[in-house]
Every structure is written in C-alpha cells, then in structure tokens.
Amino acid sequence: xxxxxTGATGFVGSHVARCYADAGARLRLLTRSxxxxxxxxxxxxxxxxxxxxxxxxxxSALAGCDALVHVAADYRLWVRDPDSMYAANxxxxxxxxxxxxxxxxxxxxxxxxxxxxxxxxxxxxxxxNTPVSLDDMVGHYKRSKYLGExxxxxxxxxxxxxxxxxxxxxxxPGDAKPTPTGRIIVDFLNRNFPAYVDxxxxxxxxxxxxxxxxxxxxxGTPGERYILGGENLTLKQILDRMSxxxxxxxxxxxxxxxxxxxxxxxxxxxxxxxxxxxxxxTVEAVRMGKKKMFASSARAERELGFKVLPIYHALRAxxxxxxxxxxxxxx
Numbered sequence: 001x002x003x004x005x006t007g008a009t010g011f012v013g014s015h016v017a018r019c020y021a022d023a024g025a026r027l028r029l030l031t032r033s034x035x036x037x038x039x040x041x042x043x044x045x046x047x048x049x050x051x052x053x054x055x056x057x058x059x060s061a062l063a064g065c066d067a068l069v070h071v072a073a074d075y076r077l078w079v080r081d082p083d084s085m086y087a088a089n090x091x092x093x094x095x096x097x098x099x100x101x102x103x104x105x106x107x108x109x110x111x112x113x114x115x116x117x118x119x120x121x122x123x124x125x126x127x128x129n130t131p132v133s134l135d136d137m138v139g140h141y142k143r144s145k146y147l148g149e150x151x152x153x154x155x156x157x158x159x160x161x162x163x164x165x166x167x168x169x170x171x172x173p174g175d176a177k178p179t180p181t182g183r184i185i186v187d188f189l190n191r192n193f194p195a196y197v198d199x200x201x202x203x204x205x206x207x208x209x210x211x212x213x214x215x216x217x218x219x220g221t222p223g224e225r226y227i228l229g230g231e232n233l234t235l236k237q238i239l240d241r242m243s244x245x246x247x248x249x250x251x252x253x254x255x256x257x258x259x260x261x262x263x264x265x266x267x268x269x270x271x272x273x274x275x276x277x278x279x280x281x282t283v284e285a286v287r288m289g290k291k292k293m294f295a296s297s298a299r300a301e302r303e304l305g306f307k308v309l310p311i312y313h314a315l316r317a318x319x320x321x322x323x324x325x326x327x328x329x330x331x
Contacts, residue, residue: 004065004105006030006052006096007072011175011182012111012167014039015210016071021045023214028061030072039174052092055099063103067217070096071111073148075141077180082140089144094151097160107161109216110152114168114202114227114295115142123200123292125232128166128225128299138291149225156223163216165209168229168295171314172206173321184235185318188242189328195253196235200292203238204230205314212306219304226304231311232294238315245316246331 003020007013008029017040020027027045030052031037040047048061052072062068074088093110100108118132137143149164156162175182181201187193209228220226233241236254243250300306323330 001025001067002028002065003067003069004028004030004048004058004062005069005071007070007111008045009035009037009039010072011039011177011179012170012206012209013071014174015172015206016069016213017043017045019207019210019214020069028065030058030061036176039176052096053087055092055095058096059099059103062099062105065105067107067109068096068100068105069109069111069213071213073111073113073145075179077139077141079140085140086144086147089141089148090151093148097151097155097162101155101160107163107217108152108155109163109165109213110149111213112149112152112164112166112225113142113145114166114229114293116146116149116166116225117227117293117295119291119293119295121291123294125294125296127296128227153223153225161222163220163222164225165212165216166225166227167209168202168204168227168293170206170209171203171230171311171318173317174206175318175321176325178322178327182318182322184238185242185315186322186327188239188248189246189319189322189331191248193239193251195251195255196239197255198234198236200232200234200294201238202229202232202293202295203311203315204228205309205311207314208307208309212300212304215304215306221303224299224303226300226306227295227297228300228306229295229297230308230314232292233311234292241312241315242319245312245319248331 003025005017008017028048029045031047033049050057074085079085117126118130118136137146152162152164169181212228239250297306322328
C-alpha cells in the first residue's frame with residue numbers, strides 16, 4: 001500500500017507515519033523546505049518537498065497512491081494573520097481533495113478536530129449528532145477547522161471515499177512544537193502554572209489516534225465524523241494527575257473567567273501586537289475555556305473498534321519526553 005501523508009513532521013502526524021510504517025505501508029511524506037525532520041528519524045519513507053498552498057506541485061507525488069492521509073493543519077490559538085490559517089485549514093483541504101480525485105487516489109482519511117463539535121457551557125458530553133453550526137465556533141482555529149471539515153463532508157457526499165476523524169486532545173511523547181495542550185504540561189513542569197480556570201478537556205492517547213488512521217481506511221462510513229477521545233477531565237483534575245506523577249504541587253487557586261479574560265487581553269495587546277511574540281494566554285483560549293470540551297467516542301468504538309485508554313500512561317510518557325528533551329528540569 002502506497003500512502004501519501006501530510007503533517008508527518010508534526011505531533012499527531014509523526015505517530016500516524018510510524019503506525020503506517022509498522023503496518024508495512026510505503027510512505028510518501030510531505031515536508032516543507034523549512035520543516036524539522038527530527039520526528040521522522042529512522043523512518044523508511046520517501047520525503048516530498050512541497051507546500052499545501054501550492055497543491056498542483058503535488059500531483060506527481062499523489063499519482064499512484066492507494067490513500068491520502070491528510071493530517072496537516074495550522075493548530076494555533078493565536079495568529080497575527082488569520083488569513084494564513086484559513087488558507088492552510090480550508091483552502092488547502094479543498095484543493096488537496098480535488099487533486100486526489102483528479103489523479104484517482106481511491107481512499108482519503110481527513111484529520112479534523114473535536115473542536116468542530118457543539119460543546120456546551122454546562123459540561124454536557126457531546127457526540128457527533130449534537131447540533132452545531134459555524135456560529136458556535138469560537139475563534140479562527142475552530143472556525144477554520146469547521147470549514148475545512150465541511151469541505152471533506154461535501155467531497156464524501158459527492159462520492160469521494162473520505163473518512164473523517166475528530167481527535168480530542170492528543171497526549172503522548174513527541175509534541176515538539178509543542179501544541180497548546182503540550183504547553184500546559186511544559187508550563188506545569190516549569191512551575192509556571194500558579195492558578196487555573198474552571199474548564200475541561202477530553203484527553204486521548206496519541207497512539208490510539210494514530211492506530212485509527214490506519215483502521216479508518218477499511219472501516220467506517222465515508223462522510224461520517226468519528227470522535228476519537230479518552231477521559232473527560234477538568235483542568236484541575238489534569239493538573240492534579242500531573243502532580244501525582246511528578247510530585248510537583250498542583251495549583252489551588254481558581255481564577256474567574258473574567259479575570260482570565262482581562263489578563264489575556266493585555267497579553268495579546270502587549271506581547272502579541274506590540275512585541276510580536278505569541279502571548280501566554282489569548283482571548284480566544286479563555287472564550288473556548290467557558291465550554292467544557294467533554295465528548296463521547298461511542299460511535300468510533302462501535303464502528304471502528306476504537307479503544308478508550310486510561311490517560312495516565314500517555315500523560316506520563318509526555319512528561320518524561322518533555323523532561324528528556326530539555327523542555328523542563330526533572331522534577
């Protein structure tokens with residue numbers, strides 16, 4: 001099986017690449033000229049240098065492939081130029097799907113996000129059938145992923161074999177950038193987490209997310225969304241679990257959302273707009289935090305054989321990786 005994979009140098013994509021390699025697939029991995037390739041070390045794969053914003057350059061690389069696995073996305077909660085995020089998450093998805101149709105790639109796996117679901121402020125556990133619209137999307141990241149997902153759904157309804165996976169918050173080793181969730185772990189390890197807000201996330205083991213990208217080629221219904229999740233935890237519970245693993249103290253002060261919003265506003269204004277650096281907190285993140293992102297993976301369990309794994313091992317592996325790679329001192 002020949003697979004063309006985008007996003008392989010990223011956190012989830014690198015795990016997906018190794019999962020396919022372990023299954024014996026022949027890999028063509030899209031990389032940019034500026035990509036760091038450490039995540040691909042030791043992987044037997046053909047590297048294709050290109051850019052999703054210029055998809056026609058990828059025509060020859062896609063030709064002859066049995067599957068396109070589109071993991072790449074612009075995953076940031078703060079960006080100076082929102083247009084670049086929509087170009088990466090919406091326009092590139094639409095054009096890559098079209099190119100796959102034109103060259104005859106028979107199957108596609110599209111990595112969406114649980115961010116496209118209809119979350120509630122009361123912590124209701126949602127699923128793929130919970131009503132949702134673009135108006136429910138908070139911030140450019142969620143809006144762009146929602147619109148990108150709509151492109152995948154439209155392509156599937158038009159007859160293209162597109163499987164849509166919606167990971168919650170992947171946790172595990174190799175989060176090199178790191179992702180916004182990875183930064184929570186790094187900040188905790190560096191004792192830069194003095195307080196918390198009342199919010200919640202669903203944490204999933206990145207290894208099980210990667211396995212589903214392989215399974216999805218053969219199982220499930222094209223055009224349907226499949227939440228890939230693990231444990232629903234409040235932020236305080238996550239911090240307490242990291243405390244139990246590391247011995248570091250868990251913050252005991254809860255900050256009201258209004259106070260967090262004020263802090264985020266000044267962080268964006270001073271650090272972001274004036275200094276040109278990514279702020280530690282963003283208005284978008286605080287607004288997102290008003291909704292607990294609790295979700296059910298029952299459909300993926302029934303139709304794909306997805307396994308909801310205890311998050312302890314993935315969380316511990318992530319902590320050990322960040323320490324080993326020098327992101328934080330050893331507790």
